[in-house]
Amino acid sequence: MVITSIDHPFDDVTPAVWTRDLVRKFGKKNAVDGLDLSIRPGEFYGLLGQNGAGKTTTIRMIVGLLRPTSGSTGIGEFDTWKSPLEVKKRIGVLPEEFNLYERLTGAELLDFTAAMHDVPKKEAVARRDDLLAMLDLEADAGKLVGDYSRGMRKKVALAAAIIARPPVLFLDEPFEGVDAVSARLIRRLLSRYTELGATIVFSSHEMHLVEKLCTRIGIMSHGKLLVEDTPAGLCRRMGVETVEDAFIAAVGGEDEEKKSLPWFESSPA
Amino acid sequence: MVRELASLKARLFWNGIRADRQRRIGLPLIAALVGWLSWTLATRHADHLSTLSGAARSEYLAWAALIVFVAWVALPVVVFPLDENLDAQQLATLPIPRPRLVAGLIAAAVISVPIIALVALVGTTVAYRPSALLVSLPAGAVFVVMAIAGSQGFTTVMSAVLHSRRGRDLAVFVIMGIGLASFSGYQLVRTTVAEMGVAAAAVAHPLDSLWWLVPPVAPAHAISAAWDGRWVTAVVALVVAAIWTLLIVAGWERVLRWLLVTPRQESAPASARRKVGFSRGRWEVPFIVARKELRFYLRDPRQRLVWTGTVIFVGLAIAAIVVGSAGLARFQDRHWLPMVAPVLVLMVGLPIALNQFGWERNAASYLFALPARPRAVIMGKNLAATTGLLLETLFLGSLLSWFSSSWRWMPLLLPVAIGAIGCLLAVGNIVSILAPLRLPREGTDMFAQATEQGLLALVSQVVSFFTIGLLLVLPASVTVLTVDFGQVVSPWIAGAFAVGWGAFWYGLSLGVSGWLLHRRVPEVVGWVQVY
Numbered sequence: 022m023v024i025t026s027i028d029h030p031f032d033d034v035t036p037a038v039w040t041r042d043l044v045r046k047f048g049k050k051n052a053v054d055g056l057d058l059s060i061r062p063g064e065f066y067g068l069l070g071q072n073g074a075g076k077t078t079t080i081r082m083i084v085g086l087l088r089p090t091s092g093s094t095g096i097g098e099f100d101t102w103k104s105p106l107e108v109k110k111r112i113g114v115l116p117e118e119f120n121l122y123e124r125l126t127g128a129e130l131l132d133f134t135a136a137m138h139d140v141p142k143k144e145a146v147a148r149r150d151d152l153l154a155m156l157d158l159e160a161d162a163g164k165l166v167g168d169y170s171r172g173m174r175k176k177v178a179l180a181a182a183i184i185a186r187p188p189v190l191f192l193d194e195p196f197e198g199v200d201a202v203s204a205r206l207i208r209r210l211l212s213r214y215t216e217l218g219a220t221i222v223f224s225s226h227e228m229h230l231v232e233k234l235c236t237r238i239g240i241m242s243h244g245k246l247l248v249e250d251t252p253a254g255l256c257r258r259m260g261v262e263t264v265e266d267a268f269i270a271a272v273g274g275e276d277e278e279k280k281s282l283p284w285f286e287s288s289p290a
Numbered sequence: 291m292v293r294e295l296a297s298l299k300a301r302l303f304w305n306g307i308r309a310d311r312q313r314r315i316g317l318p319l320i321a322a323l324v325g326w327l328s329w330t331l332a333t334r335h336a337d338h339l340s341t342l343s344g345a346a347r348s349e350y351l352a353w354a355a356l357i358v359f360v361a362w363v364a365l366p367v368v369v370f371p372l373d374e375n376l377d378a379q380q381l382a383t384l385p386i387p388r389p390r391l392v393a394g395l396i397a398a399a400v401i402s403v404p405i406i407a408l409v410a411l412v413g414t415t416v417a418y419r420p421s422a423l424l425v426s427l428p429a430g431a432v433f434v435v436m437a438i439a440g441s442q443g444f445t446t447v448m449s450a451v452l453h454s455r456r457g458r459d460l461a462v463f464v465i466m467g468i469g470l471a472s473f474s475g476y477q478l479v480r481t482t483v484a485e486m487g488v489a490a491a492a493v494a495h496p497l498d499s500l501w502w503l504v505p506p507v508a509p510a511h512a513i514s515a516a517w518d519g520r521w522v523t524a525v526v527a528l529v530v531a532a533i534w535t536l537l538i539v540a541g542w543e544r545v546l547r548w549l550l551v552t553p554r555q556e557s558a559p560a561s562a563r564r565k566v567g568f569s570r571g572r573w574e575v576p577f578i579v580a581r582k583e584l585r586f587y588l589r590d591p592r593q594r595l596v597w598t599g600t601v602i603f604v605g606l607a608i609a610a611i612v613v614g615s616a617g618l619a620r621f622q623d624r625h626w627l628p629m630v631a632p633v634l635v636l637m638v639g640l641p642i643a644l645n646q647f648g649w650e651r652n653a654a655s656y657l658f659a660l661p662a663r664p665r666a667v668i669m670g671k672n673l674a675a676t677t678g679l680l681l682e683t684l685f686l687g688s689l690l691s692w693f694s695s696s697w698r699w700m701p702l703l704l705p706v707a708i709g710a711i712g713c714l715l716a717v718g719n720i721v722s723i724l725a726p727l728r729l730p731r732e733g734t735d736m737f738a739q740a741t742e743q744g745l746l747a748l749v750s751q752v753v754s755f756f757t758i759g760l761l762l763v764l765p766a767s768v769t770v771l772t773v774d775f776g777q778v779v780s781p782w783i784a785g786a787f788a789v790g791w792g793a794f795w796y797g798l799s800l801g802v803s804g805w806l807l808h809r810r811v812p813e814v815v816g817w818v819q820v821y
Contacts (some may be wrong), residue, residue, distance in 0.1 A: 085811065
């Protein structure tokens with residue numbers, strides 16, 4: 022699949038993705054607590070955090086699926102809550118695999134998504150066929166998404182997220198369950214995509230991938246952004262070798278590692 | 291383990307109320323409604339018990355037991371779920387012996403709102419003669435367990451049917467058959483009772499003598515025998531009832547065992563025949579959404595079931611005529627009969643029209659992340675619903691025209707249907723945005739649904755149906771003046787008025803609902819999402 026440059030609407034000053042003093046409360050708990058994000062066009066941004074750190078909540082607010090308690094979010098010059106349509110025209114979202122239309126076939130899901138993004142029909146069909154072939158889904162294109170394996174769902178969801186070539190992509194665990202061959206293809210494709218000017222917000226627990234792909238990393242904990250830097254800068258700052266170690270150091274995981282279960286440390290019954 | 295599962299259900303029930311505002315509001319309303327219904331049924335039941343005596347009372351009790359049992363078993367599948375089942379699939383990996391699992395599921399099923407009705411009826415029966423408590427109390431308990439096990443077993447069997455591709459294809463017909471049988475049975479009972487009275491009808495159609503053969507009649511027979519002082523018969527009947535209950539439970543356990551270890555059959559061969567691709571024709575958002583919706587009408591078993599509702603209605607009417615009990619045959623020579631089609635179709639369209647975003651389930655978050663104006667999405671959904679409803683109106687109208695040999699009103703049928711659909715969607719769009727209902731995620735047990743959600747669906751449909759009815763008074767009156775009063779109003783004017791009226795309310799509602807949805811996307815997504 023050949024990708025030419027991205028027609029993104031962002032200048033060098035306006036961030037491609039931003040949040041300002043973003044807060045989301047669930048009951049008394051602050052899932053996101055005064056978050057300020059500013060992601061520049063062309064960045065491959067890794068949003069990291071432990072489970073419940075607020076990553077998915079943040080992404081859902083930026084794309085307009087969850088209302089913030091306070092603060093604002095946006096894409097480029099557009100505020101998510103003032104110009105939702107303009108924001109959605111510029112984003113591709115990799116949904117959780119069970120949020121897809123299970124009773125559309127893989128090909129139909131891609132056509133539907135392309136059509137909603139107003140991709141011309143001929144172009145959409147060509148892109149769909151390319152994506153299906155590249156992701157090794159050609160033989161299963163006529164199968165219902167509900168009948169796909171987990172990895173296949175991830176792949177078709179990723180294809181749906183990129184079929185309209187949006188300038189901003191939100192990818193939540195895109196490689197979970199995807200086979201090694203496809204994963205390598207996708208990685209290459211995404212890296213190339215950011216080189217051409219697209220912005221990718223990437224959330225994953227696979228630290229080696231984050232280290233390999235991301236140009237900048239933000240680590241969240243308890244709804245706050247703890248630290249933000251390039252992978253190398255992050256390692257330097259934390260005085261460690263790898264992003265995984267930097268992450269563990271940032272979220273205080275070293276203390277967690279000291280915890281033990283005495284009853285678990287005897288031979289199984 | 292039984293206690294653990296019961297408390298799990300109680301915890302889920304309580305957490306559901308705590309976490310969900312809709313449930314907090316809905317549950318007391320539903321409990322009050324079910325309580326009132328239970329009270330009404332129980333007092334009528336008590337009246338019958340006290341006015342009848344001897345054989346008539348025994349026969350009445352046998353019939354009452356059978357009807358309650360059949361209703362308890364069939365209603366969750368045909369109309370709406372009565373109970374939020376614990377998902378046995380989620381418990382499958384735990385080391386729970388299956389007999390205990392089944393016992394736990396039965397105990398857990400007691401913690402629900404509709405159980406009030408069952409307990410009220412059984413309680414009234416048991417309390418009728420305190421002197422027979424020694425038998426009537428265990429017999430009542432056996433009956434409750436039998437009804438719960440029967441109901442859960444039956445929904446498990448239906449889930450097993452849906453487990454296979456062939457089963458999914460046949461499910462509509464299976465459920466239609468159950469609906470037909472239930473309705474025909476109801477009609478038979480209703481008309482017989484109306485003609486003969488409860489006592490004579492019960493005596494004329496003896497059932498009590500078959501107590502050993504018909505499971506739910508056995509506990510009823512035990513109670514009747516105890517009331518008459520025939521203690522040996524009562525105890526024998528109680529033992530037979532217990533054996534029947536164990537057999538039902540064992541049957542359920544076997545189906546459950548099969549279901550838990552058999553992978554869901556994929557529909558690859560069927561779907562592989564589908565053409566690759568989606569795009570054809572215009573690209574505008576309403577058309578794209580409509581095309582997607584129409585595909586779901588055909589592919590989603592639950593939606594398919596809703597859409598075949600019309601067929602069920604017609605089937606019911608024909609069945610009633612065939613059994614000759616409902617007196618519907620007299621409608622055969624009514625020239626206005628085809629005009630009934632839009633009314634029937636409206637009822638069928640209610641579950642779709644009033645919960646348009648609930649049917650999206652988790653995919654709502656996918657849909658609303660796409661760049662489409664909320665109003666265009668609503669229009670797309672409305673377009674699909676209108677297409678389906680108009681096709682059904684035409685089909686049903688033609689069938690009724692043929693049945694009544696009256697084709698003269700066919701040209702008026704479509705404009706009246708358009709007006710009616712306009713009013714239906716006008717109400718439906720607003721309700722869909724303000725009170726969407728959560729449906730089970732695709733691929734999971736299609737009958738599992740929160741109790742109050744299932745009942746709330748019924749309540750919201752009834753209330754909305756009255757609102758729609760109110761909107762339809764004027765065009766319906768004009769149509770009646772045209773059809774049944776020698777064309778006081780010209781059919782052209784009646785048709786144009788119906789279309790104009792429907793278009794007015796639809797247009798008004800579309801503006802409001804587009805504005806509402808624009809502001810409520812996160813709330814709608816949050817409500818319909820199943821985790």
